[in-house]
Amino acid sequence: MASFKKRPNGTWQATIYVGRDSNGKQLFKYVTCDSLKEAKSKAREIEQEIEEGRFVHLDNTRVVAWIEKWMETKTLSPSTRATYKSYIKNHYTPYFGNLKLKQLNEIHIKRFMAEKSKTVSQASVRRMTSVLKTSLADVMKQKSPAKDIKLPKEEKYTPRVPNDKEMETIHNAVRGTRDEPIVLLAAWCGLRRGEIFALRWNDIDWNNGTLRVDEAKSINEDNLYEDKRPKSENGLREVIVPEYLMGLLEDMRKPKKRKRKKKDQEPTNIVEISNNSDHQIFNMRPDSYSSYWAAFVRNKKLPEIRFHDLRHYHASWLYARGIPDQYAAQRLGHDIRVLKTIYQHLGLDRQHEIDNNIRQMYDNQNKKEETRQTSE
Template sequence: MAGHIQKRGKDSYLLVYPMGYDQNGKRIRKTKTVKAKNQTEAKKQLAAFVTEVETGSYVAPSHTRFADYVKLWRKDAAKKVAPKTIETYDYVLNKRIVVALGHFKMEDISHVHITDLIESLASNGLSSATIQKHYNVLSSIFKLAVRNEMIQKNPMEKVDKPSVTYKAGNVYNSDELRQLFQILNEEENKQMALMIKMALKTGMRKGELLALQWDDIDFDKNTIHVRHSLSYTKLNGYQLKEPKTKKSIRKVAPPSQLMDELKSHKQIKKTDRNNAVELWDGGNHFFVFSTDLGKPFFPGVPNTWLTRFFKRTGLKRIRFHDLRHTAATDLINKGANIHSISNRLGHSNIGTTMNIYGHYLEEADQKIAAMLEDDYI
């Protein structure tokens, strides 16, 4: 049999596979250090090692540490994903993953290490969606490592992918929603009040609202064309990109009263632009929601304003994203078709809508059942 073994220490053997000589007459050989109870077991490992070498599946240990390889992976990822996504990757990596695995050599990381890390994330109270982000990053790293022949086997193959449990969040019921609109109608900051109304009546995401431009609004056809989302990174500043999914590019029909408010708001924005003259900071863009000088709002601005608004008015506090959930549940309560709701929200498929709002649909169906009881009176 090709190859031989050399005892290196207690339960340690060096597997050697000679491969002839190079052009300079230097001997070529592949080696691998293994743990074995005795020579018989070591010879079995030698046979497997020879097979790996001869079939080209053997990958020599690189001794590269995980923390160092992550830097190489990040350069590769930066060519394929948006800057905002890279920022998210950096946070996920630096906060927990590199802390837990950074000191390991790539070939020494097993599925056990990764499973322990995933389980620790759950025990620390991270959401299922956040845990899945950690899984996806790890999966991408080790896939590239296998492709680059840094490791032979991908440890992620034995790690169960975490499932995402959707939460509908806190929403306003019909009475609370009616009260909210009454207070918004009296709000001095008409622009921010209009943004909140837009979120509640169109179900648009915050990034989609911030990216909205006047060219996206067709007053004649009473439609809003959602085709961009606004993001911000420290490295690249503001960026307009396509929305979350392909189905997120959509047309939404708002109530006529909301369109009337948008017409009035447009006149104010035109005045702002005319008054700004050379100080106009919107460039070639004309955003629906912006500063007086046309610059788009920083993504945190609507959140901060909404928090202060709830504190000032005493209304039930919800997150900005919960305005979107409220929009969906309000449509369910009004008897809207689930397919129409899914399309209006720009979900990638109806399954996503069902996962998030399934229990609200069940509640609405129970109300219908109660109405049908009248036939038996």
């Protein structure tokens, strides 16, 4: 229960017990108001926050401790939670140390950003600062020292998307290996890396030539991959598979005799294949395959693209062939708005094409009218 005292200057001070620190010392929150009624109201608000577990005693709470507590109250994907934990361990804790929220000011945050800019990308500084701003705003509201901090400009990244000729070169490099179906699932079906490595044999409909995408591998805070449903309902989808790729998958499913390798023979790749119907087809961590892919591209002197750019290739392939946006969005597991953003990201935009068609439509109409008037 709060206690109240009238001060010599006529104001009222409320004293609210908020708990004990790590050493067992009692902690109090003091609030000064112009009237007793206002002081009681403020005290009751704080007591309500304490009862509901929402109160944070700024005077004795460390910056890092608050970010940890804030993170636990949020619904985050496993990969996002793992990323935030890495920020705390590798960046916030070394820099802010035992600094308390009441001591934190704008200069601390600006120096943090400047320091991080020396060792990580601007994109990383932007993400770390964004998390910091959001967490501080939740506890300090308008008094947050980060409220006027501007995030670094977002670096515009344009993917290196292979054209059809380059894609043919890439396909020829993996043809006949266990990498071929993995590459084609991205380039011909538009699957994400995590979706490919979460595929099970029972996701494939052999009669209709389709595969079901209902899971994706995502890294968690323990640096382990776990299967999860896609972020949105758009990610749950059924994808038509080209006949050639269905044939590859069918051949993979058939049990094969293992050939004994020569002592110094280099493996064609590092993917383990499972033949059990309810097991994942490709037994491998997605990040390991990305590292393998980068080395493979270098060694084979292929066009320097990320594995994810194979999915971008499929998006550009659909666009170039005039596939309706709704169909393309469903196939890629997006909604229309996200698809439009990706098209712009890839430098694909039908706006200019549509504008020209409209101009030509009116020009053609005017020419027809002029021709009609001349003939009359």
